[in-house]
Amino acid sequence: xxxxxxxxxxxxxxxxxxxxxxxxxxxxxxxxxxxxxxxxxxxxxxxxxxxxxxxxxxxxxxxxxxxxxxxxxxxxxxxxxxxxx
Numbered sequence: 001x002x003x004x005x006x007x008x009x010x011x012x013x014x015x016x017x018x019x020x021x022x023x024x025x026x027x028x029x030x031x032x033x034x035x036x037x038x039x040x041x042x043x044x045x046x047x048x049x050x051x052x053x054x055x056x057x058x059x060x061x062x063x064x065x066x067x068x069x070x071x072x073x074x075x076x077x078x079x080x081x082x083x084x085x
Contacts, residue, residue, distance in 0.1 A: 004044050005034070011042040015051060025050070 006014065012022040025031045026040075031050045033040045 002044070005036065005041040006044065006047065008033075008040050008042070011047055014047055 008019050008022060012019045015022065022031065026033050030053075031042070032046055033042055034046075035041070
């Protein structure tokens with residue numbers, strides 16, 4: 001059975017950010033926490049929505065996230081001298 005609710009610390013880890021950064025996103029309304037027994041929790045679907053919106057993928061390995069964010073090499077097309085003039 002998959003988990004549905006994640007406490008702040010685990011939610012931040014899944015999104016590869018600090019708890020403070022997660023709190024800042026919540027303060028500006030970018031991600032929506034829930035409250036259970038006086039504690040802040042995040043629903044799995046909300047974490048997935050936030051991750052898609054921000055082009056990162058939760059619930060993947062750190063290596064996979066780093067590979068996704070690695071800069072892509074640019075293709076340089078030389079300008080022919082006769083066109084540049």
